[in-house]
Amino acid sequence: METHHIRLTSSEVGGLWANYIADSMFVCVYKYYLTKVEDQEIKKVIEHALDLSQQHVQVVTKIFKEEGHAIPLGFTENDVHVDAPRLFSDEFLLIFTKQMTKGALVTYGAALPHVFRNDIREHFMSCISSTMELFNETTDMLLSKGLEVRSPYIPYLQEVDMVEKQHFLAGWWGKQRPLTAIEITHLYSNIQTNHMGTATITGFGQVAKNSDVRNYFKRGKEISKNQIQVIINYLHENDLPAPVTWDAEVYDSTESPFSDKLMLFMISMMTAAGMGNYGTALSASPRRDIAADYVRFQGEIGLYAEDGLNLQIKHAWLERPPHAADRDQLMK
Incomplete structure (x- = not known):
């Protein structure tokens, strides 16, 4: 048949x-x-x-x-x-x-x-x-191997408690409510992914051949470090620990194992994932101050991601994805 x-x-x-x-x-x-x-x-x-x-x-x-x-x-x-x-x-x-x-x-x-x-x-x-x-x-x-970093422990709830005040959503001024378990989850996770990005980009920055790619990696490292510090402050304000960095796991080699094209693509991929992580965290973070920082972070790395794409285009490294037909061009 x-x-x-x-x-x-x-x-x-x-x-x-x-x-x-x-x-x-x-x-x-x-x-x-x-x-x-x-x-x-x-x-x-x-x-x-x-x-x-x-x-x-x-x-x-x-x-x-x-x-x-x-x-x-x-x-x-x-x-x-x-x-x-x-x-x-x-x-x-x-x-x-x-x-x-x-x-x-x-x-x-x-x-x-x-x-x-x-x-x-x-x-x-x-x-x-x-x-x-x-x-x-x-x-x-x-x-x-004792290498996994668990998220912080918090007390178990002993009874059900309903939110009765708008202060639950407040931010910026006055005493803030404690972080919720979900907020802690995303703050902690975003520190971990940023630590991974910082360590990766440190290694790539040592070995990249093109100066504009090296400078791009340096800029990305600074953005990541600054965002990490903001997130860590939220945890410390609640007497919660922050995960350790992995920068010490990068060796001092200056000979590249990968092409600049591959390294730039990987960092672009990790940047895109970071934007998605912040978007997910934003949707799960009722406190206005935390939400505002996530929005700011997305803007910062959004501009960084765009500059990364421009670098790929400049060096003819960006492969064009499958796309719709350009009917206007076909009808010329």
Whole structure:
């Protein structure tokens, strides 16, 4: 019986294309990490992460070939130099992988509701399932090695209490109410992701070849450090601890393992994830002072992200995503 072939929708093409670009980058990153990692337990995690990225690239390549869609350039062996000296510690590689799985789960979860064909749904569900396995693996290992940073403990509620005053929403002046558990969650998480970004960008700033890329990384580091300090103050005002930095996990090498194109893309990807994190935190933070800071943070990194895109365009590193037809141009 002949079956009708269903074309890919714009959301399916866009999701697969972004999946290919990101995972082709991670293939390069984990190939390098695999040559440097010394801890045999962490090595197994890196191997697992590399295998997943390679599988995702292969699946998307197969689908695009069957559809007659161009295979993205993404990132290739020209973007990685596995013989370069080590830039990050084994512990950083594990922490980095945990943070990347968190971002991937958000990305795949956002893509899945907008895909329709059964094979594409199965692909993204498989991505979520396999990434959850890697997330659990990295979390268990971080805990076993004493590297996982838990969020602060707070007292258990002994009784139900209803909010009766508008002061619950207040901010800026006078005595503020204590932070809610959800507010603490997002403040703590955003410090952790910023610490990861700061450590990553510190390493990349040491090895980037182009001066404008190096200066861009330096600027990003300062933005991140300033935002971290604002968030830490909220925790300290409530006598809560803040997570430690990971800057010490960056080695002093000045020989780059990656192309400037790859490093700039990774920082752009992490910046975009940061904007999403702040948006989620904003929606869950009733206090006006905290919400106002999240809005300001989004504005700061939004401008930073735009400058990053301009740098990619300047150096001809920005691959144009799938797009709608320009009918006006076609009718000329």
